[in-house]
Amino acid sequence: MSDSAKTSIGIDFGGTSVKLGVCCGDELLFTDEPIPTAQFHGPTALIGEMAARVAKLRAAHPAICAVGVGVPGLVDFEHGFVHELTNVPGWKHVPLKTILGEKTGLPVVVDNDANAMTYAEFRCGAARGLKDVVGLTIGTGIGGGLVLDGKMHRGIGCAAGEIGQMSIHFDGKPGHYGNFGALEKYTGNQQIAEHAVQRYAEAGIDKELADCTPRNIAAAAQAGDDIARQIWAEVADWLGTALASIAWLLNPEAFVIGGGVAQAGDLLFKPLHHKVQSMLSTVVWERLQILPARFSNEAGIIGNAALAADAV
Amino acid sequence: MSDSAKTSIGIDFGGTSVKLGVCCGDELLFTDEPIPTAQFHGPTALIGEMAARVAKLRAAHPAICAVGVGVPGLVDFEHGFVHELTNVPGWKHVPLKTILGEKTGLPVVVDNDANAMTYAEFRCGAARGLKDVVGLTIGTGIGGGLVLDGKMHRGIGCAAGEIGQMSIHFDGKPGHYGNFGALEKYTGNQQIAEHAVQRYAEAGIDKELADCTPRNIAAAAQAGDDIARQIWAEVADWLGTALASIAWLLNPEAFVIGGGVAQAGDLLFKPLHHKVQSMLSTVVWERLQILPARFSNEAGIIGNAALAADAV
Numbered sequence: 001m002s003d004s005a006k007t008s009i010g011i012d013f014g015g016t017s018v019k020l021g022v023c024c025g026d027e028l029l030f031t032d033e034p035i036p037t038a039q040f041h042g043p044t045a046l047i048g049e050m051a052a053r054v055a056k057l058r059a060a061h062p063a064i065c066a067v068g069v070g071v072p073g074l075v076d077f078e079h080g081f082v083h084e085l086t087n088v089p090g091w092k093h094v095p096l097k098t099i100l101g102e103k104t105g106l107p108v109v110v111d112n113d114a115n116a117m118t119y120a121e122f123r124c125g126a127a128r129g130l131k132d133v134v135g136l137t138i139g140t141g142i143g144g145g146l147v148l149d150g151k152m153h154r155g156i157g158c159a160a161g162e163i164g165q166m167s168i169h170f171d172g173k174p175g176h177y178g179n180f181g182a183l184e185k186y187t188g189n190q191q192i193a194e195h196a197v198q199r200y201a202e203a204g205i206d207k208e209l210a211d212c213t214p215r216n217i218a219a220a221a222q223a224g225d226d227i228a229r230q231i232w233a234e235v236a237d238w239l240g241t242a243l244a245s246i247a248w249l250l251n252p253e254a255f256v257i258g259g260g261v262a263q264a265g266d267l268l269f270k271p272l273h274h275k276v277q278s279m280l281s282t283v284v285w286e287r288l289q290i291l292p293a294r295f296s297n298e299a300g301i302i303g304n305a306a307l308a309a310d311a312v
Numbered sequence: 313m314s315d316s317a318k319t320s321i322g323i324d325f326g327g328t329s330v331k332l333g334v335c336c337g338d339e340l341l342f343t344d345e346p347i348p349t350a351q352f353h354g355p356t357a358l359i360g361e362m363a364a365r366v367a368k369l370r371a372a373h374p375a376i377c378a379v380g381v382g383v384p385g386l387v388d389f390e391h392g393f394v395h396e397l398t399n400v401p402g403w404k405h406v407p408l409k410t411i412l413g414e415k416t417g418l419p420v421v422v423d424n425d426a427n428a429m430t431y432a433e434f435r436c437g438a439a440r441g442l443k444d445v446v447g448l449t450i451g452t453g454i455g456g457g458l459v460l461d462g463k464m465h466r467g468i469g470c471a472a473g474e475i476g477q478m479s480i481h482f483d484g485k486p487g488h489y490g491n492f493g494a495l496e497k498y499t500g501n502q503q504i505a506e507h508a509v510q511r512y513a514e515a516g517i518d519k520e521l522a523d524c525t526p527r528n529i530a531a532a533a534q535a536g537d538d539i540a541r542q543i544w545a546e547v548a549d550w551l552g553t554a555l556a557s558i559a560w561l562l563n564p565e566a567f568v569i570g571g572g573v574a575q576a577g578d579l580l581f582k583p584l585h586h587k588v589q590s591m592l593s594t595v596v597w598e599r600l601q602i603l604p605a606r607f608s609n610e611a612g613i614i615g616n617a618a619l620a621a622d623a624v
Contacts, residue, residue, distance in 0.1 A: 132468055148460055148461075148465055149460075153460055153461065153562070154563070155596075156443075156564065156599045157563050157598070158563070159563040159595050159596050160561065160562050161561065162560040162561065162596075163561060165593075166557040166560050166561060167554075167557050167591070169481050169482055169493075170481055170549060170550055170553040177591065177593050178591070179556060179560075179590075179591040180553070181481075238482055241479045241482040241492070241493070242479075245477075245557065246561060248474040248477040248478050249474065249475060250458075250465070250467055250472050251466070251467020251468055251470070251473075251474075252468065253468045278490055279479070279492070281471070281489050283386060283469045283471050284474075287469050
């Protein structure tokens with residue numbers, strides 16, 4: 001860190017649980033018991049509980065100077081205003097920064113969860129020390145974030161980084177917005193499973209969708225299953241096409257890839273390296289790294305805490 | 313302009329001619345006679361002529377405080393070092409900024425021509441007043457530039473903005489680098505012409521490639537030729553797919569599109585608007601503009617002059 005390390009709270013607000021932790025610089029000092037999201041109906045109750053937790057954490061860590069919250073949805077970063085969280089009932093048009101700021105008396109920043117993940121990797125993780133970094137989490141959907149010239153690039157509507165919606169085929173499968181060829185319709189968890197069922201069927205092997213999770217396909221590939229290896233090569237082809245396009249556009253220093261699908265490790269990363277290299281000029285490729293994320297579950301806490309610390 | 317307007321020289325270094333002009337703020341005060349590139353063999357002679365022209369222009373415009381040069385190739389912006397100009401013999405590893413700076417005694421900046429075009433539109437043209445702008449020139453190839461948060465984004469190797477190399481089809485036509493589905497293999501001048509010949513042939517109409525320039529296809533569409541209109545709709549589909557992907561990634565305020573293909577005007581821009589909107593969420597679309605470039609031949613002079621003025 002360029003300045004002396006600040007102590008801040010990171011809150012990772014998910015549809016299932018709200019995770020909280022205290023960070024100082026790149027160190028995660030303490031992780032609190034998660035709040036089950038569904039136990040608190042509506043924003044007022046849940047923000048109340050967040051504020052109570054913040055008060056408790058401050059008692060133990062008096063140096064805390066800011067709070068960062070990452071939410072699974074669209075945010076107006078400047079105002080810390082949550083437009084809508086589709087997976088959390090009642091969260092629509094919530095001035096989260098204002099309310100939590102008033103209740104805690106601390107500076108609060110509110111950002112998108114994929115931005116927080118990217119920022120965690122940029123500040124303290126796999127991409128530490130770099131300044132042009134593209135983060136991706138690949139799971140049920142694909143989220144992304146951009147650090148350009150050492151700062152989050154959020155775009156005019158704070159909606160930048162939607163890598164999962166980028167097209168890899170102008171006439172391909174329709175995405176959530178009717179956008180043809182959306183990447184996440186190829187390399188999301190469910191789509192990988194569906195593709196695997198089909199590939200096995202073509203080889204005369206019957207598989208249930210539930211048996212074709214990315215984790216299972218990775219295990220099969222590890223065990224020497226050629227079809228499973230082929231599936232990872234195809235996933236790498238699709239994902240690599242999108243990464244190469246992003247590299248041509250932004251000429252970044254690194255992609256940092258996390259989320260469940262990235263757990264496949266070398267099964268994914270090896271063919272992905274090969275694919276991306278095959279699509280780029282030397283000058284774009286030679287300074288590009290494709291890195292597995294350092295953080296997993298704690299990425300949100302660390303990223304939000306860092307965003308908050310850097311804002312004060 | 314935020315500061316009081318500075319007077320600077322913009323040099324647009326092309327494979328055929330080197331164009332020079334004097335700008336003050338967003339005003340093009342004077343355009344000099346172009347230098348025929350081939351008349352000066354090698355960098356030393358040509359840079360000598362540039363320096364002589366700069367001296368002449370300074371005699372007439374004593375307020376000139378900087379020189380900006382845009383080149384058709386890869387540059388190290390920080391050092392003003394030209395890596396290679398594939399279309400200009402002898403231009404390889406040339407420290408243009410250093411040499412021209414020594415010869416003129418003025419601060420010199422050297423950038424890529426597509427960056428200069430984008431900067432011209434951002435500073436003085438169609439995207440004036442915006443801060444997140446993606447520029448494209450569509451002609452023989454497709455060049456691009458990015459202004460993000462009010463500054464050129466050049467990337468770690470100064471190679472950002474290569475929109476023509478982005479893939480719109482993971483299994484599509486191979487581009488110059490073996491990258492499948494490269495946009496410029498669909499919507500470059502030559503590719504539009506080839507596609508048109510094929511579309512006419514499918515309708516039983518024999519056309520020569522030379523008769524299928526974008527200009528001719530635009531004229532035919534204007535005259536009511538349904539096949540020609542269909543061709544523009546297809547070009548808009550391909551281009552729109554790439555623009556939508558960029559919009560999902562960057563959430564910019566504007567695309568500014570210039571170059572010969574953009575001369576088709578509404579024939580291209582109308583279906584392009586429709587296509588891009590159909591691929592985006594409301595939040596990404598509602599603050600996005602798709603604009604024809606204001607400048608054409610003079611974009612390089614204006615953009616390079618502005619880059620130089622803003623650097624001093």
